[in-house]
Amino acid sequence: MTTVSIGGxxxxxxxxxxxxxxxxxxxxxxxGLLGPNGAGKTTLLRxxxxxxxxxxxxxxxxxxxxxxxxxxxxxxxxxxxxxxNPGLYPQFTAYDLLDYVAVLKELTDGRQRRxxxxxxxxxxxxxxxARTRVRRLSGGMRxxxxxxxxxxxxxxxLILDExxxxxxxxxxxxxxxxxxxxxxxxxxxxxxxxxxxxxxLCERVVVMNSGRVIFDGSPRExxxxxxxxxxxxxxxxxxxQPYWRNADGLYRTLGDQPEGGERGQPSLEDGYxxxxxxxxxxxxxx
Amino acid sequence: MTGWHIDAALLAEYDRGSLDxxxxxxxxAHLLACASCRGRVEVDTVWLADNWAAVFDxxxxxxxxxxxxxxxxxxxxxxxxxxxxxxxALRWSWLGATAAVLALAVAAAYFAQxxxxxxxxxxxxxxxxxxxxxxxxxxxxxxxxMHEITGTMPAAGPSLVLWRATAVVxxxxxxxxxxxxxxxxxxxxxxxxxxxxxxxxxxxxxxxxVVPLSTATGLLGGAWLIGVGTAATVHRGSSLPxxxxxxxxxxxxLAAAMAVAVLTMRRGRLDPGETR
Numbered sequence: 155m156t157t158v159s160i161g162g163x164x165x166x167x168x169x170x171x172x173x174x175x176x177x178x179x180x181x182x183x184x185x186g187l188l189g190p191n192g193a194g195k196t197t198l199l200r201x202x203x204x205x206x207x208x209x210x211x212x213x214x215x216x217x218x219x220x221x222x223x224x225x226x227x228x229x230x231x232x233x234x235x236x237x238x239n240p241g242l243y244p245q246f247t248a249y250d251l252l253d254y255v256a257v258l259k260e261l262t263d264g265r266q267r268r269x270x271x272x273x274x275x276x277x278x279x280x281x282x283x284a285r286t287r288v289r290r291l292s293g294g295m296r297x298x299x300x301x302x303x304x305x306x307x308x309x310x311x312l313i314l315d316e317x318x319x320x321x322x323x324x325x326x327x328x329x330x331x332x333x334x335x336x337x338x339x340x341x342x343x344x345x346x347x348x349x350x351x352x353x354x355l356c357e358r359v360v361v362m363n364s365g366r367v368i369f370d371g372s373p374r375e376x377x378x379x380x381x382x383x384x385x386x387x388x389x390x391x392x393x394x395q396p397y398w399r400n401a402d403g404l405y406r407t408l409g410d411q412p413e414g415g416e417r418g419q420p421s422l423e424d425g426y427x428x429x430x431x432x433x434x435x436x437x438x439x440x
Numbered sequence: 441m442t443g444w445h446i447d448a449a450l451l452a453e454y455d456r457g458s459l460d461x462x463x464x465x466x467x468x469a470h471l472l473a474c475a476s477c478r479g480r481v482e483v484d485t486v487w488l489a490d491n492w493a494a495v496f497d498x499x500x501x502x503x504x505x506x507x508x509x510x511x512x513x514x515x516x517x518x519x520x521x522x523x524x525x526x527x528x529a530l531r532w533s534w535l536g537a538t539a540a541v542l543a544l545a546v547a548a549a550y551f552a553q554x555x556x557x558x559x560x561x562x563x564x565x566x567x568x569x570x571x572x573x574x575x576x577x578x579x580x581x582x583x584x585x586m587h588e589i590t591g592t593m594p595a596a597g598p599s600l601v602l603w604r605a606t607a608v609v610x611x612x613x614x615x616x617x618x619x620x621x622x623x624x625x626x627x628x629x630x631x632x633x634x635x636x637x638x639x640x641x642x643x644x645x646x647x648x649x650v651v652p653l654s655t656a657t658g659l660l661g662g663a664w665l666i667g668v669g670t671a672a673t674v675h676r677g678s679s680l681p682x683x684x685x686x687x688x689x690x691x692x693x694l695a696a697a698m699a700v701a702v703l704t705m706r707r708g709r710l711d712p713g714e715t716r
Contacts, residue, residue, distance in 0.1 A: 190668075203493030203592045204618050205588060205591055212668045227594050227597075230592055230593060230594040230596070231594045233592070235588075235589065237588040237589060239588070240584075240586065240589055240639070241584075241586045241587070241588065241589070242586060243586060247500070249500040250526075252453055253501070253522065254522065254523075254526045255593070257519045257522050257523050257526075257590065258523075258590060258593035258594075258595045258596065258600070259594060259595070260593075260595055261519075262517065262519045264519065266483050266537050267519070268493070268497045268581050269493065269502065271495060271498060272497075284496075284500045285499070285500055303589065355696075356450070385519065395563070
């Protein structure tokens with residue numbers, strides 16, 4: 155079932171093109187949005203979250219058009235959004251903050267609202283922190299609280315902008331478990347820089363660059379982009395191709411075969427870097 | 441452990457709640473110490489879940505302070521009180537908005553000086569709208585760190601701005617009146633426009649229980665413009681005391697009281713985002 159349908163979507167900030175005639179269809183499950191800084195990921199997510207209006211193109215989310223005020227309000231009842239910088243009020247307790255957001259989410263019946271606050275606290279495993287002020291929560295807990303507010307009202311579409319950034323490995327694992335659980339029964343769209351997150355979580359990955367979709371497929375298909383283009387050698391390759399030394403002491407090169415290079419096992423990251431082209435690869439290898 | 445266990449008949453009476461208190465205490469004491477008997481007690485999971493929820497909410501729910509209880513007595517729905525009570529808690533936004541409204545009051549005093557009639561008229565026309573703009577600015581980026589989330593909520597929009605404006609202007613009215621009482625003569629003009637501003641904010645909310653919010657604000661804003669325009673045309677140089685004088689202020693106070701009454705009576709229609 156299609157949750158999001160986008161056709162020819164465009165958005166500019168002055169002379170900068172953030173979204174360039176973007177076409178995309180997204181359905182149930184976890185979809186990862188990969189791309190370098192400035193690729194247009196956040197702009198796309200903000201358009202989907204109704205925080206930003208597109209300049210042109212067609213956008214339908216859950217069958218609703220966010221450009222129409224009444225449909226936009228209805229849509230806001232059915233989506234959850236965790237922005238890159240949620241800015242949760244530091245002086246609120248976790249419970250108060252969720253209660254406040256629940257009011258904004260139109261959960262007007264007190265009993266029902268409190269039950270919903272309890273449910274999301276439990277879902278993100280923060281029940282024992284309900285009375286803790288936001289400023290006293292760790293980074294990972296704050297991020298989970300941000301996710302909890304996005305879960306209020308059982309949204310059908312969950313939009314998460316860089317949800318795992320800045321988390322330690324343990325917190326990231328906890329977060330991944332949460333997101334994969336949530337993706338079983340709704341559409342989750344998350345943007346990230348972390349190819350490991352995409353590999354671990356997403357059944358589908360969309361790569362964006364310069365406001366366009368340059369890849370749309372499974373993580374396996376993204377890794378396959380690098381088939382026959384990953385090389386390992388014992389000496390540093392000559393020429394201008396970017397390379398790096400891996401943990402085994404071998405030099406890993408992407409692209410053309412260097413002298414003495416043997417074929418390596420491609421990873422998701424290799425496919426991603428090859429898709430983005432030489433300039434980004436050079437940046438990644440530095 | 442004594443090796444003694446509660447017999448089935450006693451346990452059944454305990455489950456039914458038909459034991460006298462002293463025997464209940466005895467059974468309770470035994471159950472605390474005996475896992476085997478504890479396992480035989482029938483547990484009503486629904487009852488247990490409800491009780492746990494009630495205890496959790498009692499411990500964690502926001503404290504109902506004086507303002508909360510007062511607004512509750514006025515008949516305002518609990519979720520609306522929650523929204524208003526949270527408004528001052530967003531300290532910088534609330535302080536910023538209140539400061540902006542009071543700064544506008546000081547500006548009004550200057551504009552109302554003799555010889556500044558054109559500026560005064562312009563200010564008068566804009567005055568009731570300015571607090572709403574000040575509030576919208578104060579609660580937007582960068583003053584409200586959560587604006588990105590708040591802006592994507594179904595309750596976001598003019599309704600939220602007006603509720604916040606009401607919370608800000610009501611406090612500014614109280615502060616301004618207190619200050620004005622200490623000031624001699626024309627200082628009164630500095631705060632005289634605050635009541636019309638409060639009427640516009642609260643009146644729009646009250647009217648929005650009957651017609652859509654955009655129509656409500658349009659109607660009241662239009663009425664204000666017509667009123668000011670008519671007074672300026674008919675009374676020319678003396679329009680300021682007519683619009684802001686004691687009689688007019690009494691009228692604004694009555695209008696504000698009427699808005700409160702309508703909001704109280706029609707509070708069921710105040711749900712955010714409701715389409716009429």
